[in-house]
Amino acid sequence: MAEPQPKTQTKTRIQAINEDIILSAALEVFSAFGYRGSTVDQIAERAGMSKPNLLYYFHRKDDIYRAVLEKTLAQWLTPLRGLDPNGEPLAEIARYIRAKMAMSRDNPKASRLFANEMLHGAPAIGDFLSGPMKVLVDDTARIIKTWIAKGQIAAIDPYHLIFSIWAMTQHYADFDIQVRAVLGADSEHFADAETTIIRLIQDGLKPRS
Amino acid sequence: MAEPQPKTQTKTRIQAINEDIILSAALEVFSAFGYRGSTVDQIAERAGMSKPNLLYYFHRKDDIYRAVLEKTLAQWLTPLRGLDPNGEPLAEIARYIRAKMAMSRDNPKASRLFANEMLHGAPAIGDFLSGPMKVLVDDTARIIKTWIAKGQIAAIDPYHLIFSIWAMTQHYADFDIQVRAVLGADSEHFADAETTIIRLIQDGLKPRS
Amino acid sequence: MAEPQPKTQTKTRIQAINEDIILSAALEVFSAFGYRGSTVDQIAERAGMSKPNLLYYFHRKDDIYRAVLEKTLAQWLTPLRGLDPNGEPLAEIARYIRAKMAMSRDNPKASRLFANEMLHGAPAIGDFLSGPMKVLVDDTARIIKTWIAKGQIAAIDPYHLIFSIWAMTQHYADFDIQVRAVLGADSEHFADAETTIIRLIQDGLKPRS
Amino acid sequence: MAEPQPKTQTKTRIQAINEDIILSAALEVFSAFGYRGSTVDQIAERAGMSKPNLLYYFHRKDDIYRAVLEKTLAQWLTPLRGLDPNGEPLAEIARYIRAKMAMSRDNPKASRLFANEMLHGAPAIGDFLSGPMKVLVDDTARIIKTWIAKGQIAAIDPYHLIFSIWAMTQHYADFDIQVRAVLGADSEHFADAETTIIRLIQDGLKPRS
DNA sequence: AATGAATGAGTGTTCATTCAT
DNA sequence: CATGAATGAACACTCATTCAT
Structure with a gap:
């Protein structure tokens, strides 16, 4: 039953x-300090190790930075993936907001790292933004549009809805100070x-009679 | 008729x-690059001048930075000052959102400079945040509370309402990319x-019947 | 039989x-050039090494300077320590002058380094002067006073005697040019x-009949 | 009787x-700071004037420095000129020491400026040392030799006598701290x-019986 | 896997000096 | 005479990166 160990381990x-x-x-x-503000x-x-030893694992500062970003981005998108097209829209969105808010509370550093990249023009993750992230946002927007088409929620621009939710939740990590x-x-x-954010969004999404 | 020239000009x-x-x-x-990422x-x-000449006007990098921040902060708070306690609440807030949004559109660099300071713990403007800015936010919150007390808008946490508006509007400057x-x-x-933001906020603030 | 090597060498x-x-x-x-006149x-x-490598050992110019001064001061005071209260006063003092003179001849740079510090107000070794050096001078003056009290040498201000000896001997290093x-x-x-100095001092110290 | 004023004044x-x-x-x-340690x-x-104005009078830093040195040197040699070959030797020398000591007391900055030049190898006044100063010292040594030849004072190396007097008196200005x-x-x-210095020197110079 | 040693390319800042007025 | 403005050359110090072991 045990996974067979490869003879030559890559790591x-x-x-x-x-x-x-x-x-x-x-x-x-x-x-805390941004890319340029941080030193190896x-x-x-x-990390409790010598500089040359650190560079034994990641050859350049840039490699470390990209590795952190990559690891961070993976978990960053997680909550967005969970929107269930067949679920109850307002409940689904409330759940999403809670998940996003939890990230801001529990991992504010990741949020700030990400925000810093954006602020400076996303030099390291431009491809990610126009690639996987755009795909995910488009998918999510499609789900929302379906809800609108079915009359389950009010007609609202799904993209700006998503951005608004992001903005409000991330704000508490990025502008914490x-x-x-x-x-x-x-x-x-x-x-x-x-509570406030969920209420604002839910009220804004309630279908007009 | 001619304006008298002051004998000793300070500048x-x-x-x-x-x-x-x-x-x-x-x-x-x-x-664009943050404090540490920027070089004199x-x-x-x-600026089209030599480095020593620039330092003839601002003696240290830090002086330049603080001068820019100061100049920026002044205009940054302007829209918030405009809330009229006696105006129609929803209209007042819509006007405020538009003003904030205009700032993001017309002066996104100022917004990013400010966001960068926040992200890194506001080392240069901590006093400003807990001083003038807090006062202004408290004042604004008080106005909103009055509206709530009069039943003009729904009961909502005024501070988080303000933060939400800030977050959503600034997002389009800070996360522009x-x-x-x-x-x-x-x-x-x-x-x-x-449009989306105003609608979300207005719907969220409509008094419950 | 082999000396055990210490596991953790500090240097x-x-x-x-x-x-x-x-x-x-x-x-x-x-x-040769003083503190400000010298460049790293x-x-x-x-020293035959690159500037950054030098700064790898002493992080700042000031650190180098203080380290040299400290090393120099240690050897500088050595001759003064040797005055034997029970020796023959004139012989003791002649020995002292010779030791001081040898230092001026063999290590004039140390003398000039020290002189330079004094000239500029001893910014780096003020504590040393009013601390260990004063103690040593006071001790030496006490010995001389004992000799005077016993009638072994003429009554003369011991402090100015010490200063005079310092001045005359160091002069040949400091004003070498x-x-x-x-x-x-x-x-x-x-x-x-x-010869001249010893004779001046000895004649000046001979007890009056 | 009045000096006629020249039409075109040079100054x-x-x-x-x-x-x-x-x-x-x-x-x-x-x-206070030495050549390199001082800034224009x-x-x-x-001096209470602007830097360009100062440089209007002395075009380069070096010019200022040399001018100060020159002015200082003039007054520096004054006491040495006063030795009267026909005076009473011990009294003459006592008078000389007093004059030198007065200079140290009243103009210690000039002494330190001079000492600093010496310490650093006299880059600006090398010519002065081997020129006018040497002449003056030689002249003075000759007078002393005459006194020795006449048996008025003990046989002592006149040059080192002069250096010793210089060293002892200047010490109180240069090593003031x-x-x-x-x-x-x-x-x-x-x-x-x-008192101490005069006594040391006079005792050392008393002719042996 | 780990570290002490070394360095080239910056990076903020100073300073003597010049220019224009 | 006087000064505000400007700059090239230095200078102390930093930092990512490499080398040797």
């Missing part, structure tokens, strides 16, 4: 572990924000 | 002109986005 | 060697100077 | 005044030092 155990450590460290650093030294220190400056450092604002 | 003509040129160039560069050389080149990757480069999406 | 062989090379080069350069490039070139301009480049003036 | 009143102001400022700055800006500021670190900041040590 040793320690390699896989170290790459994970590096990518975690890199996410911390890159999300910083990442190496946070601003939110905290206004609402106070320890306030539990994620729950309130979620 | 010469050429000084004012050059400072303006520098700040424009700096906005371009900083908004880049700014100088775009992503929007364009999905909707196409030359699509005139600002108008559609505005 | 590698090459590190110790290079630091020595750097400090030698730095003494040459700093003593100069020191690196004289002037001495050579007057006495000729290759004249062996150190020996004559020593 | 206007204001020119002479400003040059004096500049040289005073330059002495302050150069003596610093001198201009202390060190002296103050040991003797205390406000102690009036110049008088004591003078």
